[in-house]
Amino acid sequence: MKLRIKKKLIFPLLILMIMPVLILGIFTYWNYNKTLINYEILRINNELNNILVLLSTVDKNNNDKAFILDYIKSLKKENMFIIEKNKFLYNTLKDKSINEQKILKSIKYDQEISSQYLLQYGVYHQWNWKIGFLIDKEAIPYKNHEINKVILLLIPLFIFFSLEAIILITDNISKPIGILLEAYNDMISGNFKKKINIKRKDELGLLGHAFNEMRNEIASKTNKFIEMKNFNEDILRSISTGIITTNINGKVIKYNQAAVNIIEKTTQNNPIIIKVLLSQIMNTLKTQKSINQVKSFKSKEEGRNIYLDITTSLMKNTNQENIGVICSFNDISSRKRIEEKIDQINRLTSLGQLTAALSHEIRNPLSGMKMSCQVLKKRLSSHLNLSDKKLFDATIYEIDRLDELITDLLSFAKPNLPKFQVVNVYEVLENALQFSSKIISQKNINVLKEFEENCLLAYFDKNQLAQIFLNIIANAIWAMDNEGTLKIKAKKFIEEKEYILIIFEDNGCGISKENIHKIFDPFYTTNKTGTGLGLSVVHKLITANHGEIEVESQINIGTKIKLYIPLYRRDKNEKKSVNN
Structure with missing residues (x-):
């Protein structure tokens, strides 16, 4: 606002004082340059007259022509030419764009060559010589640039001093008003501490005193509103x-x-x-x-x-x-995930306790049955035909299979406590793939690995991590037809905690949305030859090692299993291990 007041005062004064100076300066500069051009024309005409006078004083013969021509060449005049019967005897024109034909045409039709050049020439009729010069109008001011500098310097100096005088006048008028406007802007921005000090006894001084009184009243009420506003904002922000x-x-x-x-x-x-x-x-x-x-x-x-x-x-x-x-x-995503995990753990714990009790009760009779079958087979071996021997072998095989199932049940019901250690995840993963390489080759499965770093260290039970990888790889292989693809990705994942994220993705048969929540339940399986304990054991082991597991699946598209394995951090993991 202060600038607008100054502009209203400065611009009329600038127009009244500076415009005449500019007009006079421009006219003087233009007139001076025009005078220089006229002077240059006069000088060239004098030189032409001198040359023509020289020609008239010599005898008219061929020897005299050569002498005069040599003499003129010795003068080394710029932009000069001599023509005899449309033939150039001498030419020192600098501008190559002005050729001899243009000069001949200009002389013949008495017209200008260009806006930049003036053509001045004289005729010596005795020899039929046309002697002339080209005058470069643009080069003339540069020959007198010192005088031009003085003129061009005086104009801005005069304008500068005029401007300083105008500024002093406008400041004296606008400064008190500017102080009031500045104080007004300070009040708008919330600064009520600045006091106006206009040491004048006129109306502007009285206005400044009234403004200070108003400022104090507004400051008092504004502070109360600000305190209330800040209190409410603190609540919302906190x-x-x-x-x-x-x-x-x-x-x-x-x-x-x-x-x-x-x-x-x-x-x-x-x-x-x-x-x-x-x-x-x-x-x-x-x-x-x-x-x-x-x-x-x-x-x-x-x-x-x-x-x-x-x-x-x-x-x-x-x-x-x-x-x-x-x-x-x-x-509430974190709270929901915790609730889901607690619910799942409670269900698995109840199943685990029941399974452990039943497993012990079943294993003891099975051991007796197996031993009895083996004894009977040995005693009756001489009396058994091939069919009876196969029957004994099948019975013992089924007993062994039941025993293996009971072992899996016990592993699920009461897995060993994890022995935490620093584990190279890639090393364990490569060993698991190597262990499964035979069936991978048989089914011609393509394994694609994408590892973010050369080495990722986890804080995990190494044997249990290997069991987790083997179970997941086995499930993926079973779910795929021949020539399937198993993608394995590993990278760091930092959210609320620091993990190593390992993703197993296959293009197998997939699991329906209705059954996806059952996959960690014991005995749930879509594999007719499976026990349904593979992923249940995986879930228990990953949870015991403070990790997480997530599963996504679509029918006929495939399954993606995400393992969140705790990343090794020396300062945190070892402290936790000591506390445990």
Whole structure:
């Protein structure tokens, strides 16, 4: 605003004082250059007259022509020419664009060669010589550049001093008003401490005193409003619940930082979350009722579900009139995952206890049955035909298979406590693949490995990690037809904790959505020859080693198993080991 006042004063003065100076300076410069050109023409004409006078003083014979021509050449004049009967005897033209034909044409038709050059020539009729010069109008000012410099320097100097005088005059007029405007801007920005000091006894001085009184009154009331506003903002900023408020039309008018953090984190994996929040807000406006819902969203990147606890309520003013909607929401994904794990662990624990008791009760009779069969086979070996021997062998084989099943049941029911150690994940994984290489080759399965680093260290029981890998690889091989593909990826994964993420992805038969939640249950299997304990054991072992497991699957497309294995951190893992 201060600049506008100055402009209103400065511009008219600039026009009145500087414009005449500029016009006079430009006219002087133009007139001076024109004078220089006229002087150059006069000088050239004098030189031509001198040459013509010289020619008239000599005898008219061929020897005299050669003498005069040599003499003129010795003068070394620039842009000079001599023509005899349309033939150039002498030519020192610098500009190659001006050729001899242009000069002859200009002389014949008495016209200008170009806007840059002037042609001046004289005729010596006795020899029929045309002697002339080309004058470069653009080069003339450069020959007198010192004088031009003085003229060009005086003009801006005069303008500069005129401008300084104008600024001093306008400052004296606009400075008090500028002080008031600056104080006004400070008040708008919240600075009430600056006091106006206009040492004048006129109306502007009285206005400054009144302005100070008004400033003190506004500062007192503003401070009270700021304290109340800061208190409310501190509450909104400190809570971890996301808060969004809208007007009566559903347009967002306010939100806290927690809302920004939750939305930024969750919408990266599922952009539809924002639409769901806005939809619930509009439903509250429509029904005029509070709504509380827990919404589940599929994460694009990690395959995990995102859970939001969303509550929307009508917002009312002091007159109990609806002025909008307040929406509060929390990301309860971690809590939901913990609840699901606890529920699954409880179910598996109950099954494990029952399985352990039954396994012991079944194993003892089986041992007696196997021993009895072996004794009978040995005693009756001389009396048995081939069919009877096969019957004994089949019985013993089935008893061994039941015993193996009981061993698996006991491993599931009460696995050994993990012995935590630093494990090279790639080494264990390569050993598991090597152990399974025979069946991989038989089914002609293509194994693709994609490892982010050369070495990833985990804090895990090495034997149990090997068992986990073997069980998962075996399941993947069984699920695929011949010439299937098994992709194995490994990389660091840092979220709430630091993990090594290992992904096993096959293109096998897949598992339906209805059955995906059953895969960790004991005895659940789609393999007619399997026991249904492979993934149950994997789940128990991964949980015992503080890891996590997730499964995604689609029928006839394939299955993806994600293992989150604790990353080795010397400062954390060894401290935890000591505490355990």
